[in-house]
Structure formats: C-alpha cells, structure tokens
Amino acid sequence: MEILVAASAGNVLVWIVWIAAALALLASGIAVVLFVNPFFSALALIGNLASLAVLYLLLAGEFVAGAQVIVYAGAIVIMFVFVLAYLGGRADAPWAGGPTLQNVVAIVAAAAIALEVIVVIALKAGDELSDTAEIGGSFGSPAQIGELFLSDHLLAFEVTSIVLLVAAVGGVILGSALPSLEDGDEG
Amino acid sequence: MLGPGIAAYLILSVVLFATGAFGVLIRRSPLIILLALELMLNAGNLALIAFARQLGDGDGQIFALTVMVVAAAEAVLGLGLIVAVSRKHAELDVDRLTSLRG
Numbered sequence: 001m002e003i004l005v006a007a008s009a010g011n012v013l014v015w016i017v018w019i020a021a022a023l024a025l026l027a028s029g030i031a032v033v034l035f036v037n038p039f040f041s042a043l044a045l046i047g048n049l050a051s052l053a054v055l056y057l058l059l060a061g062e063f064v065a066g067a068q069v070i071v072y073a074g075a076i077v078i079m080f081v082f083v084l085a086y087l088g089g090r091a092d093a094p095w096a097g098g099p100t101l102q103n104v105v106a107i108v109a110a111a112a113i114a115l116e117v118i119v120v121i122a123l124k125a126g127d128e129l130s131d132t133a134e135i136g137g138s139f140g141s142p143a144q145i146g147e148l149f150l151s152d153h154l155l156a157f158e159v160t161s162i163v164l165l166v167a168a169v170g171g172v173i174l175g176s177a178l179p180s181l182e183d184g185d186e187g
Numbered sequence: 188m189l190g191p192g193i194a195a196y197l198i199l200s201v202v203l204f205a206t207g208a209f210g211v212l213i214r215r216s217p218l219i220i221l222l223a224l225e226l227m228l229n230a231g232n233l234a235l236i237a238f239a240r241q242l243g244d245g246d247g248q249i250f251a252l253t254v255m256v257v258a259a260a261e262a263v264l265g266l267g268l269i270v271a272v273s274r275k276h277a278e279l280d281v282d283r284l285t286s287l288r289g
Binding site: 071164166 | 189192195221222229233236240245246249257258260269271279
C-alpha cells in the first residue's frame with residue numbers, strides 16, 4: 001500500500017515537471033521565432049535547450065541531456081552570440097506593415113505539418129504507442145552510450161570526427177580574411 | 188513509465204518542429220533562420236529519444252547524439268557563410284541575397 005502511494009506521488013511529480021518543461025519549451029520556441037532582436041532570440045534558445053534537457057532526463061537520457069546542455073548552450077549559442085556581436089544584430093520585423101501573402105502561407109504550412117502528424121499520432125496512440133518497454137537502471141548512462149558507440153556504432157563515431165574536422169576547416173576558411181574573398185579595401 | 192506516455196512527447200516534438208518551420212518560412216534574417224533550424228533539429232532529437240525510451244533501445248540516443256554533432260557542424264558553416272556574406276553586402280536579408288556572384 002505504501003509503495004502504491006509513493007508511486008502515485010512520484011507520478012504526480014513527473015506530470016508537474018513534464019507540464020512545466022513542455023510549457024517552457026513551447027513558449028521559448030515561439031519566442032525564438034517571434035523576437036525582433038536576434039540577440040533575444042539566441043537567449044530564448046537557451047531556455048528552449050534547457051527545457052529539452054529536462055524532457056530528456058524524464059525519458060531516461062541522462063548522457064544526452066548533459067551533452068545537450070554542453071554542446072548547445074555551451075558552444076552553439078555562444079557562437080551565435082559572438083557572431084551577433086560581430087555583425088551588430090540588426091532587427092527585422094517580418095510582420096511590419098500588415099500580413100503579407102508569405103506570412104499567411106507560412107502559418108498555413110506550419111499548421112498543416114503539425115496537424116497531419118498529430119492526427120497520425122492520435123490514430124496510433126491506442127495500440128503501438130501505448131506499451132512502453134521496461135528499462136534497467138543503466139539505460140542512457142554514459143557507460144551504455146560509450147559501449148554502443150565503440151561497438152555497434154563505431155563507424156558513425158569515426159565519421160562524426162571527420163565531419164567535425166571538415167566543419168572546423170570550413171569555418172576557418174569562411175571566417176578568415178582571405179584576399180580572394182575580400183574586396184580589398186575592407187578589413 | 189511515470190508521467191505522460193510517448194504520444195505526449197511526440198505531439199510536443201511536432202509542435203516544436205512546426206514552430207521552427209514557421210520561423211524558417213517567415214523570417215528574413217539568416218541568423219534567425221539558423222536559430223529556427225536548430226529548433227527543428229531539436230524537435231527531431233526529442234522524437235528520437237522518446238522512441239528510444241519506448242523501445243528500450245539505446246540506438247535512438249546514439250542517433251540523437253549524432254544529430255547533435257551535425258547540428259554543431261551546420262551552425263559553424265552557416266555562421267561562417269553569414270560572416271562571409273556580410274563582408275560583401277551591407278544588408279543581411281535572405282530575400283535580397285539573390286546572387287552568388289559577389
């Protein structure tokens with residue numbers, strides 16, 4: 001009996017955390033898209049990534065949640081903020097001057113994507129999606145992820161390093177002030 | 188599994204994906220388009236991790252980590268392109284960047 005009470009109390013707690021994270025996720029996602037100043041958009045993305053990390057923890061993805069915070073909030077958003085500071089983030093307001101045809105089409109297209117997938121999920125929610133596998137305590141731990149990366153997915157792991165190397169070289173070439181990329185009189 | 192089922196996570200993921208797609212379509216600043224692309228990649232990651240939890244299989248999490256690496260590479264190259272373009276053009280507006288001749 002006490003175990004049942006404890007389990008239902010844990011369930012309520014998980015629901016509360018899930019609802020808070022889901023609301024933060026959607027609100028910060030909309031904020032990223034709608035903020036006029038790109039600097040605030042980049043800051044809203046941090047909130048989005050943090051609430052995603054909470055959801056990953058609820059899905060037993062401890063290592064992915066940690067990597068998410070380190071890679072996205074620690075590296076990608078900081079890079080965005082540096083580029084914004086370098087370029088002097090100019091504001092653009094796409095809805096200035098009333099709704100254009102492009103804005104209306106964008107809303108319809110985004111709503112159509114969301115609607116059709118939600119319909120499919122609702123159709124499948126009763127059978128395939130309702131049963132969830134039992135997992136052990138080590139599921140999603142760094143040890144398990146590392147073991148999978150170094151056994152079944154070794155090729156993906158090695159190709160990943162090449163992708164990162166190519167991206168780093170490309171970033172340096174695009175960002176450096178090579179004479180062939182310059183007009184001559186600028187920095 | 189405590190809390191909501193997999194379907195709730197998937198609906199959250201598709202709403203986030205639609206938000207990102209809306210941002211890509213509506214905004215004209217290439218920087219915000221890149222930020223909205225990150226939203227779409229993250230929505231895909233959320234669906235992958237939800238399915239990994241449902242099937243009890245770590246492969247989905249491996250895929251999500253690989254997507255994260257690709258997102259980092261994409262952000263580096265996208266920002267590098269924006270910096271390179273901003274050296275040529277005073278204005279950063281994807282509607283006006285109609286030629287690659289420089």
